Amino acid sequence: MKRIKDDLDRTIKKILKEDPSFKEELNKAERAWNIAFQIIDLREKAGLTQRQLADLVGTKQSNIARLESADYTGYTLKTLEKVTRALKSRLEIRIVPAGTRSLAHQ
Amino acid sequence: MKRIKDDLDRTIKKILKEDPSFKEELNKAERAWNIAFQIIDLREKAGLTQRQLADLVGTKQSNIARLESADYTGYTLKTLEKVTRALKSRLEIRIVPAGTRSLAHQ
DNA sequence: ATCAATTATATCAAATTTGATATGTAAATC
DNA sequence: GATTTACATATCAAATTTGATATAATTGAT
Secondary structure (H helix, E strand, O other), X not given: OHHHHHHHHHHHHHHHHHOHHHHHHHHHHHHHHOHHHHHHHXXXXXXOOHHXXXXXXXXXXXXHHXXXXXXXXXXXXXXXXXXXXXXXXXXXXXXXEOOOOOOOOO | OHHHHHHHHHHHHHHHHHOHHHHHHHHHHHHHHOHHHHHHHHHHHOOOOHHHHHHHHOOOHHHHHHHOOOXXXXXXXXXXXXXXXXXXXXXXXXXXXXXXXOOOOO
């Protein structure tokens, strides 16, 4: 099960790199619910390597890799905020009542 | 410093209970950036006590109280998701590049 | 194909968060 | 003012996450 998700995520990552036109579409869907992808996206847009981001955050490359791994769920708000700050961004957390239309549609 | 924030938060909570008209205004501003207030708001709208929510989540009242305390910063995404589910809501996490207009304006 | 750079995975101690119990405080009702 | 109910605070062990090191795997360039 975890296996399947991993393979899917890996495949998606591959496709994203090969087919840029497909990228746009997937980004909106995937990255909306996947924190890892949000971090990867912002880091790449900032032109940073994992090591460079790690330095900015004050940690190690392997830890950034962990945060960016497809199935990681152990996030702490504190670490998310550290990474977020390093990426010159801000963290928005909303607890949205069921049935409410998501505002993440940009 | 932490003292001041605590007092302010306490005062705001008091006012919120006494003056319902002021409540609406503050809710939008405060609870937008404060997770604790978001949880309190949803729990109260669901008509639940801390103990009842704790039962739904599968934990104890004191732990819910901790999550709802003004200066708590130790949130884990896993616990936030548990609480969120119990409140029949979903958790939205967005890492927003600086300068981007917030979508939280409802 | 080799080499260098980047990213992924494994492991483990240290730090942090969670869950639980106990107890304190506040407000409302009787 | 005693009781009850709801919420707040303190504490500590257990569970989880983080940071760090080591190393494997992947990618890109020559």
